[in-house]
Each structure stands twice: as structure tokens, then as C-alpha cells.
Amino acid sequence: DQQVKQNSPSLSVQEGRISILNCDYTNSMFDYFLWYKKYPAEGPTFLISISSIKDKNEDGRFTVFLNKSAKHLSLHIVPSQPGDSAVYFCAASANGGSQGNLIFGKGTKLSVKP
Amino acid sequence: SAVISQKPSRDICQRGTSLTIQCQVDSQVTMMFWYRQQPGQSLTLIATANQGSEATYESGFVIDKFPISRPNLTFSTLTVSNMSPEDSSIYLCSADGLAGNEQYFGPGTRLTVT
DSSP states (O other), rough: OOOOEEOOSSSEEESSSSSEEEOOOOOOOOTTTEEEETTTTOOOOOEEEEETTTTTTEEEEEEEEEEETTTEEEEEEESOOOOOOEEEEEESSSSSSTSOOOOEEEEEEEEEEE | OEEEEEEOOOEEEEEOOEEEEEEESSSSOOOEEEEOTTTTTEEEEEEEEEETTTEEEEOOOTTTOOEEEEEEEEEEEEESOOOOGGGGGEEEEEEEEETSEEEOOOOOOOEEEE
């Protein structure tokens, strides 16, 4: 049973517009959430994270929102750029992101069209 | 952030053989992790490797199949033993981040077993 779900395998957005990537989780013990970006033939690159004590974290063009009651988080990219085209993975942890098991979703492939 | 390299980047191996994957970090790290990404699936943690102690394996993974070494604070190896086609995957190592709340990943090793 998947504990972290990314229900959209792909997303296409026009350059300059907002990209919204969604992630749902089932385990209420998760207390830390991360987004990773992955280009082909490369490993996942850490993008942004959020602790369960917050509902929003912002870093430049990237903002992550956490809705604990809905067990839902989303990554907003504004404005989207062609270089943002990659697979985005949502990950969750029950004991801090570096201390152990990260549970990953299957990823969403984002295509930003010029 | 840590810079992580892996060798080999890819390999094609015959059934019944073993392959050892090396992971090198450019700085000393406490925890290193090994993940597997099977085709179309999310990343799954195989084991956690701490220097000076036995690796801790996740459910479904055993030391006889995936022996791990961690001889120092910058290096680890994962061996995939007695390979079968079902072992065809991308194998990734990661390390805990300096900030303490995220993991940084190597580029992965793409393994194909024929």
C-alpha cells in the first residue's frame, strides 16, 4: 500500500505560468516532507522541504504548502521555466529527513513549454 | 550540500553473477543510504549504513542478497548478489545533509540483468 501518492504522472505547463504538483500521504506519523527534482541520468536533487509544524515554506520561485488535516501537500513553481522540466518526487519521513527512511511517491513529470 | 559519485554508472550483467556498486562522498557524513528504483516505481530504501556498525536493512531486503560495507565516513559499497532479471533497477546512494534535514543523492547506477 502506497503511503505517499502522486496521482498525476505528468503535467504540462506554459512557460511563465504556475506549476502545481500535488502529493497525498496516508501515514499520520510523517513529520517532515521533501520535494526532489530529477533530471534524466542524474540522481534526485533536493529542492525544498517542510516540517509538519508549518503549513508553508517558500524558497524563491518554489513554495510548498502542507495541509495536515487533508494529508496533502503541494509544490508551486512560479513562474515556471523550461529548465524546470524534470520529474518531481514527493517524499515523507517520520523522523526527520536525514535520519532514516524517506518514503517516496512515484513522481510527476513536469514539462514546461516555451 | 554533499557531492556524491557512484561507480559504475551503468552495467549489464549476467544472471547469477554479482556486482559491487561504489559510492563516494566529498565530505564526511554520518549516515549513508542505499535505495532502489525499479522501472516505473518510486525509490525504495534498501538499507542504512553507518560507519563502524552493521547496515540496517528494511523489510524485504536481506544482507545475503545486498551486502553493504561502510569502511569510513566518506565511502560505502552495495553488492547485488546472485543477480536475476528482477534485480534490474537503478541503485542510488544518498547521504545525510549538513543541515541535518535532507538527504543528498548520487547519480545512480543503472543495472540490467540478462
